[in-house]
Amino acid sequence: MCFTSGCFDLLHIGHLRSLEEAAALGDVLVVGLNRDKRVRELKGRGRPVAPERQRAELLAGLACVDYVVLFGEDTAAQLIRALEPDVVCKGGEYRGTRTPEQEAIESLGGRFVLLRQTPGVRSSLILQRTKRR
Numbered sequence: 100m101c102f103t104s105g106c107f108d109l110l111h112i113g114h115l116r117s118l119e120e121a122a123a124l125g126d127v128l129v130v131g132l133n134r135d136k137r138v139r140e141l142k143g144r145g146r147p148v149a150p151e152r153q154r155a156e157l158l159a160g161l162a163c164v165d166y167v168v169l170f171g172e173d174t175a176a177q178l179i180r181a182l183e184p185d186v187v188c189k190g191g192e193y194r195g196t197r198t199p200e201q202e203a204i205e206s207l208g209g210r211f212v213l214l215r216q217t218p219g220v221r222s223s224l225i226l227q228r229t230k231r232r
Contacts, residue, residue, distance in 0.1 A: 102184035103214070104131030104175040104200070106138045107154050108147045113217035115161065120214050121188040122163035130158050131178050134171040176203040185209050191216035 101124045107114055122128040132155055138147040147154065155167045170178050176199040179187055187204035191213050201211040 100127045100129060100182070100184040101125030101186040101188060102129045102131065102175070102179060102182060102204075103188040104133070104170070104178070105190065106133045106141065106147065107158055108138055108142060108149070110154075110157050115163075116217055117188075117190060117214040118158075118161060119163045121186075121212075122165075124186045124188065124212060125184070127165045128163060129166045129168060129182060129184065130164050131168050131170050131175040132158060134169050137171055137173070174199040176200055179203040180207065183207055183209075186212055188212045188214050190214055 101121050103118070103121045105114075107130075118128065118130070132151065133141070135147055135151045138151075149157075151169055155169060158164050158167045168178060168182075172178070179200055180203055184204070186209060187200050189198055189200060189211070194213055204211050
């Protein structure tokens, strides 16, 4: 099983490519989805763009995603310990940073993988461009 997590506030091509890459690392892909309250804490006022139930439904509708689990904690470490996946993935923006998710999977004997980023594609950048128009 492979696990990844995030806000997935505004689903875009970078998310799809990362999720497909994560899915290729295991037989099942579980996506931890930050609850609305946590997204507001992380991203600020006006976020999330779509409520958690809609974000979860969109993710679950992708062919590469097997399960979506909502969580409200600061990190997905507790969820990783409960699920015990073989692989945990995080986005490439975490390169050079040791994350709680990395520590959690390594404590279980699993593997941590940083996914590739699609250059110039981030939800916050898309929203900024939209506001300017």
